Amino acid sequence: MIICLACYQDRLASVFENASEFRLYRLDDENNITPAGHVSLPSKDPTDRTSAILACGVHLVICGGVCGGVRHSLEAAGLELRPWLRGRVDEVLAAVRQNTLEQLTMPGCRCRRNGAGQDCGPGRGNGPGRGYGRGHGLGHGPQGPGAGRRSRSAVIPTMGTAGTCCGQMPAPMPEQQTFNQGETMKIAISCEGPGLESKLDPRFGRAAGFLIYDLETGADEYVNNEQNLSLPQGAGIQSAQTVGATGAKAVITGHMGPKAFMALEKGGIQVFLGQGGTAAENLEAYKAGKLAPADGPDKEGHW
Numbered sequence: 001m002i003i004c005l006a007c008y009q010d011r012l013a014s015v016f017e018n019a020s021e022f023r024l025y026r027l028d029d030e031n032n033i034t035p036a037g038h039v040s041l042p043s044k045d046p047t048d049r050t051s052a053i054l055a056c057g058v059h060l061v062i063c064g065g066v067c068g069g070v071r072h073s074l075e076a077a078g079l080e081l082r083p084w085l086r087g088r089v090d091e092v093l094a095a096v097r098q099n100t101l102e103q104l105t106m107p108g109c110r111c112r113r114n115g116a117g118q119d120c121g122p123g124r125g126n127g128p129g130r131g132y133g134r135g136h137g138l139g140h141g142p143q144g145p146g147a148g149r150r151s152r153s154a155v156i157p158t159m160g161t162a163g164t165c166c167g168q169m170p171a172p173m174p175e176q177q178t179f180n181q182g183e184t185m186k187i188a189i190s191c192e193g194p195g196l197e198s199k200l201d202p203r204f205g206r207a208a209g210f211l212i213y214d215l216e217t218g219a220d221e222y223v224n225n226e227q228n229l230s231l232p233q234g235a236g237i238q239s240a241q242t243v244g245a246t247g248a249k250a251v252i253t254g255h256m257g258p259k260a261f262m263a264l265e266k267g268g269i270q271v272f273l274g275q276g277g278t279a280a281e282n283l284e285a286y287k288a289g290k291l292a293p294a295d296g297p298d299k300e301g302h303w
Contacts, residue, residue: 001027002036003096004053006063011088011295014106014265016066017044023089024056031097046070050077062092064106065262086296106258106297185216187286188248188269189279194222196280202254205236211279212246215287236260244269252282252291261297273298 003026005012006019013019024036039052050073053061061074066083074081085092085104095101190207191198201207206229213220223246228235236256240263243251250270264271272291274282285291 001060002056002058003027003033004056004058004061005089005092006061007089008265012062012064012086012092014064014086014262014296016049016063016070016083017046018266019049019063022049022053022056024058025093027096033093033097046073050074053077053079062096062101088295185214186246186248187213187215187250187252187283188223188243188246189213189274189282190251190253191222191279196220196283197278199278200252200254200274200276200282202276204251204253204256205239205260206231207239207253210239210243210246210248212248213279213283234259237263240264240267240269250286252279252286255299256294256297257299258297261294 002024005023005025006016007013007023008018008020019041021041022039024038025033026036027033037056039056041049041052043049046069050070053074054077058079060080060082062082062085064084064086066074066081071081071083082101084106085101086106087095087104092101092104095104189211190201190204190209191211192201192208193199194209194211196211196213198211201209207225208229209225210223211220212223223242225239225242228238228242231238236259240260243264244267248269250272251264252272252274254274254276256264256271256273261271271294272286273294274285274291282291
């Protein structure tokens, strides 16, 4: 059996479409796993990626988030798909051996595979709520005044009008790019107020604001985030777009939810989780290499 891991660097890419390579492994009847090669991916076209996987004789694809169209394409080709997982490559392979992949499910993710053809997904209607889907992803559930309906393409909910999940991927951000920590010119720090002596805000989506620090010039500016503080949903994605618009390529914050993390990674913005203290203290820890890049979200949604 050939297993394909959709990877970015040494871990699962948080979004299938952002994987930089497919790593292949052979799983034998005794649960031994051996490397079976890799596929470089110059194209992000879903058709090209599906063709590359099929050409390698893959049976199982393990990945992070995946949009409905790509998922349908992979499953229609007869591939088994285990999406919405996170972790380093070694952690994923260990979970495959131990049959514990569900333990690597992204925090806050409702789209777990509870069995063949089952998914939980966002509902749609006149008020907030969720629907539950089976098989082809159609389901019904109470939500506000209206009944809910969910299609397979609604994988990552983002906010549309009030009380409605539009079921689309986060709004486009700049293309993901690989960079080294020393090459990052601007870094965003979630803060409770302006200035380097301000306390690190443990929230990201509902942070009071972001201190944007230029590592080359030492200049800093404060971007107020009050417009996202009272959002019932989607604050993480909106804040990710706010940070992306500043040109920052790294974020230091206290905690991160799954949607915000995926939106930032899609924009090529690396996440570092601070340890409290002031913006200046976390900035110095970053410069000294004491903050490790986060390999995924550490909080459920609505953080």
